[in-house]
Amino acid sequence: MEVTKVANQNNTVISKKRKYSPLKEFWRSWRRQKTAFWASFFILLLIVIAIVGPYIAPFDPYEPDYNSILQEPSKEHIAGTDEYGRDIFSRLLVGARISLSVSFLSVILGAVGGTILGLISGYFGGWLDRIIMRSSDVMFAFPDLLLAIAIVAILGPGLNNVVIAVSVFSIPSFARLVRGATLEGKETVFVEAAKLMGASHFRIMFKHILPETLGSLIVFISMRIGTAILAASSLSFLGLGASPETPDWGAMLSLGRDYLGTSSHVVMMPGIAIFITVLAFNIVGDGLRDVLDPKTKNE
Secondary structure (H helix, E strand, C coil): CEEEEEECCCCCEEEEEECCCHHHHHHHHHHHCHHHHHHHHHHHHHHHHHHHHHHHCCCCCCCCCCCCCCCCCCCCCCCCECCCCCEHHHHHHHHHHHHHHHHHHHHHHHHHHHHHHHHHHHHHCHHHHHHHHHHHHHHHCCCHHHHHHHHHHHHCCCHHHHHHHHHHHHHHHHHHHHHHHHHHHCCCHHHHHHHHCCCCHHHHHHHHHHHHHHHHHHHHHHHHHHHHHHHHHHHHHCCCCCCCCCCCHHHHHHHHHHHCCCCCHHHHHHHHHHHHHHHHHHHHHHHHHHHHCHHHHCC
């Protein structure tokens, strides 16, 4: 609690205790992270664009215009047009919804699966811990993108299978993170007290241990979204994700690579969108780590 001193009418100093608010404390700390603060505003703007993009796009992102093929950026087409005369800016607006929804959904699924496995592994230990961790080690042996390509190759191309692939290779990372926090948390006094009071294993894991890992999870999720955007775009670039006519940022890169020497804007625009978005999520993740990680605070 914060203590403030207030003088009354008789000039007597009275101490008043202000109630501690975690949200206010977070907001004060977050405003000090200038770069991350503005990066978070960009992400909020991007989310708004993803929601309203299809409604504010100046042109139909799917309709070809053969009279406007490969036009350079201009007042009419501020990001130029592609090889079919489609407005690139309109396709970027609509593609924001696709890229963000795929990455958000895949990371959330990976976080849920990895958190449950990490809690079980760290809390119960023994043979369960060995099976889960050795399975994670096997998955860690493969590069993330290579594992995603293998999964999509088995399941077939498509955005739904991209979500599954990205979520699967995210699970081991979340499992290892939560397992470490669980091993530390289950030795605390309040967990031992809960056991003595007869609390169930489920209640101890999700009521007492899981909340202690939320800070690290939020940081990791924010940084993992950038990785998911890169992975999903890479799969679409290779023809394993969105179909070519879909205004997905990775698919736009794939279609425009043949015109890199003559109409570089076809590749540059979606490439810049991917770069800035991934950079923003990584910056926000670093800022959240500085604010939420108690080890960083004490340094």
